[in-house]
Amino acid sequence: MRIGIAGAGTAGLTTAWLLSGSHEIVLLEERGTPGGDARTVSVGTGAGTVCPDLGVHEVSDQFPLWSRLMRAAGLGPDDLLSVPASRTLRHSGDARPYLVSPHTVREDRHREVILGPAWEALNRLFLEASRWEEEDLDGEITVEEAADWPTLPGALRDDVIHALPASVFGCGIREVPGLAARGVGGFFARPEPSTSEAAPTQNVRGGTQKLALALIDQLRTTEVHLRARLHRLDRDGDRFTMTETSGRTHSVDAVVFATPAHAAAAALRSLGGSSRLRAILDSFTYQELVYAAHLDPFGMPQERRHWSTTNVTVHDGWSETTTWYGPGHGADVFVSQITHRGPQPGREVARTSFRTPLPTPAAHRARRRLTQCQGEGGLYFVGAYTRALGSQEAAVASALDVARRLARPGPRLRQLTVR
Incomplete structure (x- = not known):
């Protein structure tokens, strides 16, 4: 044939x-x-x-x-490189993030970890996502229908629970409750709460x-x-x-x-x-996403001690990431989602766009x-x-x-x- x-x-x-x-x-x-x-x-x-x-x-x-x-x-x-899966979450314009997760097995003494209620909310997302996977929920069931956050304040739902899926799929934060729980769960499922040591992810060398x-x-x-x-x-x-x-x-x-x-x-x-x-x-519904690679710390917290591998900025109903390649690759190179941001990177070296399907x-x-x-x-x-x-x-x-x-x-x- x-x-x-x-x-x-x-x-x-x-x-x-x-x-x-x-x-x-x-x-x-x-x-x-x-x-x-x-x-x-x-x-x-x-x-x-x-x-x-x-x-x-x-x-x-x-x-x-x-x-x-x-x-x-x-x-x-040898073609795979382990990279710590740390996260920083912050509001645009705020000097201090509201979450800086553990970074490596041996934490950098110059780095400040910020946990508190946001960390508890993050672990709640991991556990709920694991339950959605374990129960093999039908794809018709939405995050709003499946989720169980009885004591979680609404602000933490938007700033953590909904902000992370929004940054993955490129949708608005308020759209996340209408996504399919099964489609969201696979990205965040973790059977046990996070410990003080971040599990590594991998990049291809x-x-x-x-x-x-x-x-x-x-x-x-x-x-x-x-x-x-x-x-x-x-x-x-x-x-x-x-x-x-x-x-x-x-x-x-x-x-x-x-x-x-x-x-x-x-x-x-x-x-x-x-x-x-x-x-x-x-x-199938698609979301337009624009990414840029750059050499300036656009999208990063003001203070280096708050930098993570993945840095999420919440702004104007959106949630967009900047990935820092420093922890695994030893150089200050960054890749940012810039679809909805007003300011743009100052030292951009490449840009591209994608249309990614939403798990609805x-x-x-x-x-x-x-x-x-x-x-x-x-x-x-x-x-x-x-x-x-x-x-x-x-x-x-x-x-x-x-x-x-x-x-x-x-x-x-x-x-x-x-x-």
């Missing part, structure tokens, strides 16, 4: 990697580089070169499928786009076309014609959409009989309906939005599901499924 794949993010590249060798693949990517939401930039500093990620930056060797894919692509434990480039290098029987957005899809007898915005066409037997739902819906407008699919895809009950219903449509008429859909928890692990899992439908068991399928 000749299979067309639209999108070279984690899901699209994993699908191509799994199918290459057993099928002919045509892979179209709108951007000039592969990786999707994994967008790495190289920044020179006095301490050397740092490669921050403007999108996905945290990974985990606790993700079994992602870890197996990384190993299969030739990356190993050289940036998360490193995995995308490694997968590209291992593709066989695959045509890769960059700066090639799928503009329209038409039926041609039993086959499809994929047309790029440039006008170039590709004839294929099946199509895998590894693009966001809204981009897939746009490409399907030209395909007769696709109205039901487009209605499903249009049910409507998205859950759409995801369930989309699963029922997989493979109908030769059309398939992969990506984190096809799973309850939007993560790199979910993207790999979605690719694996579709590859199983399209190919017989082979060495690469076994590499991801056999422990």
